[in-house]
Amino acid sequence: MGPNKKLDVPVYDLSAVRGIWEVRVKKYRTRQKKEQQRVENSALARIDQQWQYRIYCKSMKAKELQQLHHYLERSLLTEPPPYAGHLDRNAGTTDVQQDEEHPDWKDLIFRLEGDRWLDFPRELQWTTYLQEWHVRRTRIRQLPDFLALFTQLTVLEIPRNLIADLPPQIGKLAALRRLNVGYNRLSKVPPELGDCEKLERLELAGNLSLSELPFELSSLKQLVHLDISENRFASIPICALRMSRLQLLDLSNNQLSDLPQDMDRLQELSTLFVHHNSLSYLPVCLANISSLQMVVASGDALTCVPTKLCNDPEIKFIRLYDNPEKRRRRKEEEEKKKEKRRRWREQEVKDGSEKEFMEAYISTLKDRDTVPFSTTKVSISCLL
Numbered sequence: 549m550g551p552n553k554k555l556d557v558p559v560y561d562l563s564a565v566r567g568i569w570e571v572r573v574k575k576y577r578t579r580q581k582k583e584q585q586r587v588e589n590s591a592l593a594r595i596d597q598q599w600q601y602r603i604y605c606k607s608m609k610a611k612e613l614q615q616l617h618h619y620l621e622r623s624l625l626t627e628p629p630p631y632a633g634h635l636d637r638n639a640g641t642t643d644v645q646q647d648e649e650h651p652d653w654k655d656l657i658f659r660l661e662g663d664r665w666l667d668f669p670r671e672l673q674w675t676t677y678l679q680e681w682h683v684r685r686t687r688i689r690q691l692p693d694f695l696a697l698f699t700q701l702t703v704l705e706i707p708r709n710l711i712a713d714l715p716p717q718i719g720k721l722a723a724l725r726r727l728n729v730g731y732n733r734l735s736k737v738p739p740e741l742g743d744c745e746k747l748e749r750l751e752l753a754g755n756l757s758l759s760e761l762p763f764e765l766s767s768l769k770q771l772v773h774l775d776i777s778e779n780r781f782a783s784i785p786i787c788a789l790r791m792s793r794l795q796l797l798d799l800s801n802n803q804l805s806d807l808p809q810d811m812d813r814l815q816e817l818s819t820l821f822v823h824h825n826s827l828s829y830l831p832v833c834l835a836n837i838s839s840l841q842m843v844v845a846s847g848d849a850l851t852c853v854p855t856k857l858c859n860d861p862e863i864k865f866i867r868l869y870d871n872p873e874k875r876r877r878r879k880e881e882e883e884k885k886k887e888k889r890r891r892w893r894e895q896e897v898k899d900g901s902e903k904e905f906m907e908a909y910i911s912t913l914k915d916r917d918t919v920p921f922s923t924t925k926v927s928i929s930c931l932l
Contacts, residue, residue: 696720719743739764812836
């Protein structure tokens with residue numbers, strides 16, 4: 549090949565390649581979803597459920613079997629019979645009752661409460677007509693395998709338990725409108741939750757180890773209430789900015805250092821809680837949200853706030869300040885930590901002249917308005 553010979557190099561448009569790949573992935577997922585629906589709607593699932601029910605009935609005593617039949621027949625009667633909801637008074641309580649807001653008694657609610665409950669009762673799998681679960685203050689660690697059978701479930705309230713994860717089957721609850729998994733032990737949220745497109749209220753507060761939400765939750769376009777407070781979020785999840793109908797967003801008690809500059813995408817947002825974070829400013833884009841009515845932030849470290857938030861009479865801008873005594877204790881604790889770090893450095897570094905120089909140099913940068921983009925390493929030696 550001569551030096552003057554030209555070589556044609558093909559140039560590809562990466563966006564076009566990415567678009568083709570996304571279309572193929574979407575088609576593949578659509579085929580998977582249709583296949584799952586076909587299997588679920590087939591007679592095999594119903595036959596398997598009936599056989600499981602018969603096997604379970606054979607293991608029960610006559611009195612227990614009669615009570616279970618009486619319990620299941622409630623959905624077929626013309627009027628509600630009396631039902632004793634207590635399974636075991638020493639282990640907690642469970643009850644199936646009529647919804648007071650709906651006069652039709654068939655809209656049943658399942659309630660379970662008591663710290664001696666370690667698992668869901670097995671009889672629950674035969675009551676797939678239930679529309680609400682309210683389970684709280686138990687020692688239950690996981691949701692049952694038969695959760696996907698409750699396709700009519702609209703409310704799933706399971707706060708203050710020991711639940712460590714949500715199963716992917718939760719995406720089968722297509723009618724779900726309210727989900728509360730606050731104050732459990734979640735460290736992640738399954739992407740399948742994005743299939744619950746009718747969800748209007750999602751509460752994930754107080755899980756402590758939760759630090760991100762899957763992008764698939766962007767499909768929750770009906771969501772109006774999102775509470776992810778008291779977790780470990782260092783930034784607002786991208787999916788939250790795509791929930792176009794969001795009205796309340798609670799991000800308090802996290803590890804946020806700033807807010808994104810495109811928060812005005814949430815044009816229906818009315819209430820924003822961002823207190824107990826490490827925010828030093830609020831973005832100007834918040835003033836572009838015409839529906840905003842209340843903003844609650846911590847005022848101790850806040851130095852920059854859009855003028856409209858402070859002057860607009862239609863917006864309640866609330867700054868929460870720490871108690872002076874509490875602030876003094878926090879300052880003392882920080883000073884003790886600094887002293888411990890200093891002693892640790894003195895013990896570990898014997899010949900720390902170069903490190904001391906760098907620490908002194910870095911400390912001077914903190915007081916400057918601008919920080920240099922790069923520095924040049926200089927070796928200095930002197931004779932005494």
